[in-house]
Amino acid sequence: MQITPFGAAQTVTGSCHLVEHRDFRLLLDCGAYQGADEERNEEPFGFDPQHIDAVLISHAHNDHIGRLPLLLRRGYRGRVYVTEPTRLILPVILQDSLKLMQEERERQRRKGREAPPLPWDENDLAELYGRLEEVTYYQTQSLGPFRYRLRDAGHLPGSAFIQLEADDKTLIFSGDLGHRRKDVLTDPDYPAQVDLMVCEGTYGDRSHRPFAATLEEFADILNGVLSQEGKVFIPSFALERTQEILFYIRELEQREAIPVVPVFVDSPMASKISEIYPKVRDFFSTEVQHIYSHGLDPFRPKRLDYTQSVEESKALNLMKGPLIIIAGNGMLSGGRILHHLRHGLPEANNAVIITGYQPRGGLGELLIHGAETVRMFGETVRVRAKTHTLGGFSGHAGRDELLDWLDSEKRVALVHGEVDKLQSLGQALRERGKGAFLAEWGKPIEV
Ligand SMILES: [Zn+2]
Structure with a gap:
């Protein structure tokens, strides 16, 4: 062969x-x-x-x-x-x-x-x-x-x-x-x-750093921004990374390690994937199956909302923090996350958390390297929000x-x-x- x-x-x-x-x-x-x-x-x-x-x-x-x-x-x-x-x-x-x-x-x-x-x-x-x-x-x-x-x-x-x-x-x-x-x-x-x-x-x-350290850093960033009434933007892949982030937000809420705030998943594709998850629960860890067995959803923080229409998505730009927005696409090359960043990057109490690979020369890499301004939708956007990278979510x-x-x-x-x-x-x-x-x-x- x-x-x-x-x-x-x-x-x-x-x-x-x-x-x-x-x-x-x-x-x-x-x-x-x-x-x-x-x-x-x-x-x-x-x-x-x-x-x-x-x-x-x-x-x-x-x-x-x-x-x-x-x-x-x-x-x-x-x-x-x-x-x-x-x-x-x-x-x-x-x-x-x-x-x-x-x-x-x-x-x-x-x-x-x-x-x-x-x-x-x-x-x-x-x-x-x-x-x-x-x-x-x-x-x-x-x-x-x-x-x-x-x-x-x-x-x-x-x-x-x-x-x-x-x-x-x-x-x-x-x-x-x-x-x-x-x-x-x-x-x-x-x-x-x-x-x-x-x-x-x-x-x-x-090698990846120990995951417990990544989770602790995630909680610290969330606490820092949410206590300043800021917005946290998490660009994320619709399949698996989004649901995993929801899992850990739920877990941190359960442990009272972070406050309970509105969490929005602003990605129609991620919504569709999340609907599939309960149907294939046998394919997850025993911990996830254990939560399901108690009639609970392991991927549902207390104040979770899935936005569907473009109007709902745009309405998030007008909302005041503290809140968390998870949106696609994960590589910041398109998708609804860009509109949120255009509105959110100029505010110093907001933050971006990068949990996935960013292509060379892309918006994500510019933010990670501390760019003071970025070009989006044909205009120059001031960057006062902080960007954090959590590679441990790989x-x-x-x-x-x-x-x-x-x-x-x-x-x-x-x-x-x-x-x-x-x-x-x-x-x-x-x-x-x-x-x-x-x-x-x-x-x-x-x-
Ligand atoms: Zn793969």
């Missing part, structure tokens, strides 16, 4: 790997490229989608599922195997991608430019939904010459790492591995020793966790990371006596 990366090779996004054995072609993930690599999304896959026999998906993030509709548009006619939470979350993510593509084309048309046709549309989504098939963790399944098993990766509800066997050879594809020290999701399962491990290295160069395993997880492996192909981070992790693995190397796009690796 051999595996060939056709995405997330020496870069973070676009996860897509082809496994071949005895004329059977199995695709692991079919994700979109994001950020600087986005223009690669419509390039040829590097293989013929008509010749793929089956697709297995590790989890519902866009960089692991985002090119599935294009795969169908280009001729794939097989099944797509997913866990139950992935099946429920996937439509929310892909419909949002489609909406963003449509809005971008509309903007171009308004500027008098010719907009290229959409690479895929609602018809491809409908076709995809009909091809999804649910699989459960821990059960051994057969696909052509392969036997496979999904285990819990602890990164999203229903996230999996995939173990594949054929002719006495075994391969594991890590997908994305979760951050073991947080409380909402289960801890990642440990892998068996295999012939080849294909592992992510998003945080290959650094959804990925840190370097120490990756090294621990890979402890029993002998041969590791690294994917899903920037080159310097993968090189740093590869070096650490080689020092521990393992064969570790960076996977390359289009280059087959024999298992």
Whole structure:
């Protein structure tokens, strides 16, 4: 058996790997490229989608599922195997991608430019939904010459790492591995020793600080701002990060570590994800399940509101603090958070809390570096609000966790990371006596 990366090779996004054995072609993930690599999304896959026999998906993030509709548009006619939470979350993510593509084309048309046709549309989504098939963790399944098993990766509800066997050879594809020290999701399962491990290295160069310290800092920032009647703005990803922040606000309220204030989630996409969570409660940590079992919602602080319409969203700008607004998008490249920041940044008693990755040169990075003014909506905005960064909320395993997880492996192909981070992790693995190397796009690796 051999595996060939056709995405997330020496870069973070676009996860897509082809496994071949005895004329059977199995695709692991079919994700979109994001950020600087986005223009690669419509390039040829590097293989013929008509010749793929089956697709297995590790989890519902866009960089692991985002090119599935294009795969169908280009001729794939097989099944797509997913866990139950992935099946429920996937439509929310892909419909949002489609909406963003449509809005971008509309903007171009308004500027008098010719907009290229959409690479895929609602018809491809409908076709995809009909091809999804649910699989459960821990059960051994057969696909052509392969036997496979999904285990819990602890990164999203229903996230999996995939173990594949054929002719006495075994391969594991890590997908994305979760951050073991947080409380909402289960801890990642440990892998068996295999012939080849294909592992992510998003945080290959650094470990996260202990999560308790992050939580304490979060409470300190909230107390400081809320006691000054300020507003706290938390740009956040709609899937998982928003719900996790709600979980910890609720927990801090319970402990009376912060005051109870109005909390607004201003993201229609986050609202849709939050509605899915109670349906997949079995996929969360025992702590979350325990709260559910008492008839309570673990993701609901006392004064939580989900805003829906644009009018409701704008009305938040006129409200006085103390209050907390969680809004998308998490990378500050668009979405409702921008309107809140335009109104809120000039006030010295407000604060911005960054809990996720910010692209180079973006608004988030400018705020983190203490910019005194920023350009937004064609105007200059004074920045008097303070910006705090809480990296400990990361959804990925840190370097120490990756090294621990890979402890029993002998041969590791690294994917899903920037080159310097993968090189740093590869070096650490080689020092521990393992064969570790960076996977390359289009280059087959024999298992
Ligand atoms: Zn992910």
